[in-house]
Amino acid sequence: MRPIPGSPTRIKICGLTREVDVDAAVAAGADALGFVLYPRSARAVTAERAGELARRLPPFVTPVLLFVNATDEEVARGLAAVPQALLQFHGDETPGDCDRVGRPYLRAARMAPGFDLLNFASLYPRASGLLLDAHVDGYGGSGKAFDWSLIPANVPSPVVLSGGLNPANVIDGVMHVRPWAVDVSTGVEEAKGIKDAGLMRRFCEAVREADARIADALT
Numbered sequence: 001m002r003p004i005p006g007s008p009t010r011i012k013i014c015g016l017t018r019e020v021d022v023d024a025a026v027a028a029g030a031d032a033l034g035f036v037l038y039p040r041s042a043r044a045v046t047a048e049r050a051g052e053l054a055r056r057l058p059p060f061v062t063p064v065l066l067f068v069n070a071t072d073e074e075v076a077r078g079l080a081a082v083p084q085a086l087l088q089f090h091g092d093e094t095p096g097d098c099d100r101v102g103r104p105y106l107r108a109a110r111m112a113p114g115f116d117l118l119n120f121a122s123l124y125p126r127a128s129g130l131l132l133d134a135h136v137d138g139y140g141g142s143g144k145a146f147d148w149s150l151i152p153a154n155v156p157s158p159v160v161l162s163g164g165l166n167p168a169n170v171i172d173g174v175m176h177v178r179p180w181a182v183d184v185s186t187g188v189e190e191a192k193g194i195k196d197a198g199l200m201r202r203f204c205e206a207v208r209e210a211d212a213r214i215a216d217a218l219t
């Protein structure tokens, strides 16, 4: 599903752990901020900490809770702390695992040659969107990009382009893939979980530049 022509590409910045970074991401123009509730991640926060950080968000900026193979209790604890959250399932969760929570969610797909994204999408018809990340050892947040030509044109759900994006390559990514949204973590960091305000601002500016070029091409 391609975005409505002329609509802005939404921006998610993931892996925030500090108030100062939350405020800078909002100031840069992020539409959604991700909090990693995967204890093995170097960017992990507790549900309670995610709640503290998410309470800083103004209206119309969406908190996203990222899980990797979490138990139902862990997901429930996250939602108790951040009730307005969109969920992001980034592990081996089955459609049943995702659907039984009964909340809107993004399902991450690990892109690699031979991966059948259309079949994967057909298994998750209730997903609000498919977040496309590089297939890496571990589950994500690696800063590695994948070959965008692996993305079929007719993905039936909104596509969130992710994996190794940064201020230098996101214009190409948006123009090539025309995703509904982009998601970045490593590409706007000075260290894992520590964001760089300048990089976040430049990333959002680059997305707006891509949108402007697409709009120009339409006129």
Ligand SMILES: O=C(O)c1ccccc1N[C@@H]1O[C@H](COP(=O)(O)O)[C@@H](O)[C@H]1O
Binding pocket: 014, 015, 034, 036, 038, 041, 042, 043, 044, 066, 068, 090, 131, 133, 139, 140, 141, 142, 143, 144, 162, 163, 164, 165, 183, 184, 185, 186, 187
């Ligand atoms: O950020 C993490 O530590 C993480 C851990 C486990 C699964 C996903 C994780 N992050 C997500 O990975 C993608 C790509 O991130 P990057 O920009 O390549 O660093 C992104 O969706 C993050 O939300």
